[in-house]
Amino acid sequence: MVGAKPSGGETVLEVRDLRLELSAKDGARLPVLEEVSLKVGRGEIVGIVGESGCGKSVLSLSVLGLLPPSIRVAGGGIYNGERKELHRLGEKSLQRIRGKEIAMIFQDPMTSLNPGMTVGKQVAEAIRLHTGASKREAEEKTVGLFRKVGLPRPETLYHEYPHRLSGGMRQRVMIAMAVSCQPDLLIADEPTTALDVTIQAQILKLMKTLREEDGTSILLISHDLGLISGVCDRIAVMYAGRIVEEGAAAEVLRHPAHPYTAGLLASLALPSKKGTRLHSIPGSVPALRERGPGCAFASRCPYAADRCLAEKPALRGVAGSAFPRSAACHLLGEEGGLANVGS
Amino acid sequence: MNYYFRRLFTLALTVVLVLILTFSVFRVIPGDPALAILGVEASQEQIEMLSEKLGTDRPMAVQLLEWFRGAATLDLGTSLRYSEPVSDLIASRLPVTLILALESVAIVIAFSIPLGIAAARRPGKAADLAVSVLTQLGLAVPSFWMGILLLLLFGLTLNWVPVSTYVGWDENPWLALRSTFLPAAALAIPQIAIVVRYLRTSLLEQLNLDYVRTARSKGLGDRAVLYGHALRNSLLPVATVIGIQFGELLAGSLVIEQVFSLPGFGSLLISAIGNRDYPLVQGLVLFIAASVIVVNFLVDLSYRWLDPKIKLR
Structure with missing residues (x-):
């Protein structure tokens, strides 16, 4: 773990008690996110982990106001560093924030760039939009950015179309585009999922370098706990639209407080587990309509008790930890929590 | 190369x-x-x-x-009826039909792109429905009937455009354009309907792609996303359709020229068939076919501009 920074400093993003609702075709209002609270400090890398369908991507899209029309903010709020209420801003104000204060990298670099525009122009477009730079200046700056993110032959590459670039190169272009206006926060939604394993490490390393050099905060979203554990200062584990555990990355990984986190960790294929049968969490994330009154994980939890089915556990502090930590599990109320149950 | x-x-x-x-x-x-x-x-x-x-x-x-x-050597023989070289006859009628066809294509492009955009911007909303009804109507009404209706309304009732008086291109280009405007519009209307439908579908498809989300995430507004990113990518199928339509416009002009008494290929070809003037028929068919081929060649070249990936193939 490099430079685990305390979250007490300046905040660039705060999500407080966020509730998102999906308007279904039949008129039903289904909660997509519930009571989600999250803080990202300046220069901090915060990871959000969870299986697909747990609400990670929706959370990231809501920060930039890019939610599909069927999903709306139904409670709580999203605030940037200047305590602006992002969820109440109009489209025009959001446009000034997107790409400038908060930028985003998406999962699939193969489809996230416009196939009909040179990659250089796509990056220069963002620079010109937010800084009012001339065409020349924007081009020079883009070439500089290409060099910075480790793209070869940046001058020639500027004039290439996306289909001439490999997936890793395209993701570097996406990163160059995202950091072009020195945003306070970079949201990376599964930035390495679509890439080869060897490229994954390079891209993560690049993001870390950007944090070291520019102090950019990063919200890193992934389903792969193993992958992001080496990069993040803090980790929030999401399950079925809620944050179920949150804390310093090393702590969460070493002593998971929530059975779901423990399950995710046990599912990792690690060299030390060679020869043993790979663990998997039975079942899958319950669909929006199937979420009952109790803990959403109860149906898959090996420790589920009657109380877990009847009552939703709230997120609360975990005692006996060096860094602030919290988890949402009834078991924690008992002496020693999960550690006591023994995993 | x-x-x-x-x-x-x-x-x-x-x-x-x-x-x-x-x-x-x-x-x-x-x-x-x-x-x-x-x-x-x-x-x-x-x-x-x-x-x-x-x-x-x-x-x-x-x-x-x-x-x-x-x-x-552009020597297509001699017409039996007119005793003139076929190529001369074609050359004398060419301006009328060519203006008509090009004017139609221009009208198709000028109307179908804004209408397609209007329909695709808010699918299912009022503008989309209005465009949908109009295109249904445009498709259902044959162009010669549309021509007669336009002639009655704009020519005879409103007196906006000259009726059945063709002015040569070389005499007065402005009047030549005006006198072919109604027939060109009549030819264009069903084609506009087709192009609008293609563009609407294609644009909606593009607007749902990931790169549009990327463009929005960097702070671009709706208009910049639409005109700067999605529109060009959605034009590929549209260019194909317009290329195919050029042939239809030439064929359609044969009928519409009769409705508007224009001295173009239409009247020449019909009289040539009636008189069994085979050299003339042969020459005209060759010329029309060759024009369609050349136009489609130009459309193919436009693909390269519309889709950079085509360079590889």
């Missing part, structure tokens, strides 16, 4: 095939062409004279070579 070369090669090959086809259409008429033209009551002498004039008395291979040579 390789790409242009290959495209030029296929272009040349198609033209050769069209030459062979137009040649054979003229020759597959049962019996002697001269007899077919003159009728059964013609004397042997007359038939021999016409055969010589047409060149049909010579071996087929020689005739084909002559036809190739003629086409290469």
